[in-house]
Amino acid sequence: MNADSDLKVSIAVIELIGGDVMRRSLERLQRMARRYPVNVYAVFRGDPGAGFENRLFPDVTMIAFGGDSVPQRRKAALTNSNSELVGLVEDTIELSECWIDGVMESFSDQRVCAAWGPIDIAAKLAPRHRALGVMEYGRYSPNSSEARGAAAGVPGCNMAFRRSEALAVLEQEEGGLNEHRLVARLSSHGFIAVRHLKMLAAYSVADHRGARLSTRMAHGRLYGGIEGCGLSAGKRMLAALRSFLAPVVLMLRGIRHSLNSSGDKIRPVELMWIAMMSIAWGAGEVYGFLTGPGDATRSWR
Numbered sequence: 001m002n003a004d005s006d007l008k009v010s011i012a013v014i015e016l017i018g019g020d021v022m023r024r025s026l027e028r029l030q031r032m033a034r035r036y037p038v039n040v041y042a043v044f045r046g047d048p049g050a051g052f053e054n055r056l057f058p059d060v061t062m063i064a065f066g067g068d069s070v071p072q073r074r075k076a077a078l079t080n081s082n083s084e085l086v087g088l089v090e091d092t093i094e095l096s097e098c099w100i101d102g103v104m105e106s107f108s109d110q111r112v113c114a115a116w117g118p119i120d121i122a123a124k125l126a127p128r129h130r131a132l133g134v135m136e137y138g139r140y141s142p143n144s145s146e147a148r149g150a151a152a153g154v155p156g157c158n159m160a161f162r163r164s165e166a167l168a169v170l171e172q173e174e175g176g177l178n179e180h181r182l183v184a185r186l187s188s189h190g191f192i193a194v195r196h197l198k199m200l201a202a203y204s205v206a207d208h209r210g211a212r213l214s215t216r217m218a219h220g221r222l223y224g225g226i227e228g229c230g231l232s233a234g235k236r237m238l239a240a241l242r243s244f245l246a247p248v249v250l251m252l253r254g255i256r257h258s259l260n261s262s263g264d265k266i267r268p269v270e271l272m273w274i275a276m277m278s279i280a281w282g283a284g285e286v287y288g289f290l291t292g293p294g295d296a297t298r299s300w301r
Helices: 019-033 070-080 097-106 128-141 165-172 179-188 213-228 233-262 266-291
Strands: 009-014 038-043 059-061 085-090 094-095 113-115 119-121 158-162 192-195 201-202
Touching: 009 019, 009 070, 009 192, 019 038, 019 059, 019 094, 038 070, 070 085, 070 165, 085 094, 085 097, 085 165, 094 113, 097 113, 097 266, 113 165, 113 179, 119 128, 119 233, 128 201, 128 233, 128 266, 165 179, 179 192, 213 233, 213 266, 233 266
Parallel strands: 009 038, 009 085, 038 059, 113 192, 119 201
Antiparallel strands: 085 158, 094 201, 113 158
């Protein structure tokens, strides 16, 4: 990293699993903070409780009651940071040793307002949790051709933003930081989002709540509800009918991503979970287009 750079970096870990998983994540980042001039924040849903005392994490700033939803906690991280560049990561991933270098190199271009890195889905995960990983982040795999194009979007578990520009956009957004909407808004202002290989992260933790079929259905409903917002009743109906094909599309995509990330091998049980999660999402998407998101935002916590 260029020591002469005037760009300062913060890394904010967003609580998804919490507990021991969050502690291990903070221990790794605290070691990183002693090698690099970075600030580390931990953003919790509620009170972090025992095990997160200052004496254990003297180099970490704890942010309690950061918000019920993941987007709210992301926004709290940006608001509380005192650095120009803010990395937003989740406690389900492990950052590469050169992650900070990747951030600094990405933002050396003033046109860049968002940066992200590839996601390596850990082979050690149980089939159900690996299925969730490939469904969520398989398109960001180091071996994925999709990840090289803008269509891949930005992985919400491993991204960084230029703080001032991001907050200016978020003032007009309700519900917190949704990475896809934020990047789209920033792009409309002439900024770009880039992928940097040094920002590699490993998705290596079992997310039991995220792997529930009820959670996948709720996320599908949230997507359908948001996409259908503002459409006429007829257009929502047509979108709902198209969503009946979503399970097939998602399953084929999940299989491709799993093969890309595992060296052309897929376990039968993992294939089963990819199919079940695809069906659950598709059912939720149909429901969302027809009835709106309802309280599905509660699933994104």
